[in-house]
Amino acid sequence: MKPSRALVLALQILFGVALLVAWHFAANIRVGSATLKFFLSAPLDVFWRVVKLFSEGEIWGHMWITFQETVYAFVLGSVAGVLCGFALARNPLAAAVADPYLKAANALPRVVLAPIFMLWLGLGVWSKVALGFSLVFFIVFFNVFQGVREVPATILANARMLGFNERQLFRHVYWPAALTWMFSSLHTSVGFALVGAVVGEYLGSAAGLGYLIHQAEGVLDTTGVFAGMAILTAFVLIIDALVTVIERRLLVWQPQGAQTTT
């Protein structure tokens, strides 16, 4: 039997509270003349730090920077991924030639590129965008490439029988198919855009949520680190919820995206 929603919710809250309580007591364990707070911080301290960050208003600027970097990386990476995926899917020779290079580029852990991007683009927003771009591009690229090549043969044959020319074929068949695959990877690619932004900030920057966490770590401020992590987590969840809303609207024609009405 499927557990009821109320029961699941109650247990979820209970679990969360239990974790916080355990954290609270663990943090207050005395070791000699001090407590473990130096290593673990404490839930209430973190809470008040978050409140303080928001009430002082400094946090908004950092969030805005990270948000900007995420959006730029996502948009640019997606556009480039769709265009390249499309071009190569329709051009088997180019695809065959590019194949080993794309595989090699994708095999490289992108984090190691961060210092290079900083060298090229400076410590500002664009080096983070470049890192996010390098992550998003490949996800979208491979999805679109696959999607365009796997348009069902019957749909293509039907389009030919209906007399579609190349332009109509592109507009009514290939383009929607490519977009579908791009949207199906939306959560992943937005997630990676954010990873690029935060990791980039963490490795070298003057603003953003990653910078905030890095700064706190630099001065052994565990409370600051946890507060930054809490804000970052909430930030990611909100963006993910936004993506879900957009996805529902765009993929209304897909079985899982819509509810049948009678």
Add this chain to the structure above:
Amino acid sequence: MTPETGRAPAVSLRGVSIAYRVGDGARYEAVRPVDLDVPDQSFVAIVGPTGCGKSTLLNAAAGLIAPSSGSVSIFGEPLAGVNRRAGYLFQLDALMPWKTAIDNVAVALEPMGVRRGEARERAHAMLKRVGLASFADRYPHMLSGGQKKRVALAQTLIRDPKILLMDEPFGPLDAQTRVIMGNLLLELWATDRKAVLFITHDLDEAIALADRVIVMAAGPRSHFVGDFRIDLPRPRDIAEVRHDKRFFDLHRDIWAALRDEVSRAYAQADGVAA
């Protein structure tokens, strides 16, 4: 073919054979040279066991594949490329899943240069004719198998092709829906009698719908082994006509020809599997 013999048939296959190169470079001849005429306004059905190459033959008439030998002519003109005068109803889903029913139908008019507004109006009228007016704004996944076939039928018919090519279009549907779709097809066909080439493995369906039933041999090197005129009166009701004495006799005769081919097809399939 020639002017003195009257109008050229809608579809004419002359010595058409279909062969493939298979994996090891060997030649697999699916259909050996056949001749077939589908006169204008007539309904011809081809029945044959699975894998006999009947769909392949239809694709040659559609211009989707080029025959290995022989020629295809459409109303007397040799076919080059896709057959522009034919509408094709596929066995599998051919609707664009990202378009609503009405958009799927309306888009078929775009290659003909019809304006968007007018195309939608005509698509709506066409959906009404196939009994789907109230489902115009649904996406294919929200429609049942039979409803999707109706949309596909509307999409094909809205271009008003002179020839209808149908590849087991009602194959995936349940028995009741097939009867309803068969009757709808006959009803629509009666209004403007296009030339129809209908592929099926269901002999009952072939006899109930067609003017002529052609039996195909089991592949490879498939060919025609029987050609029967169906003289049942029209208009027909697919479900009713099956109780007709004449239907029964035709069925017995055609089945006698088909039965051997079906068992040969199965024997070969078993041989391959063993």
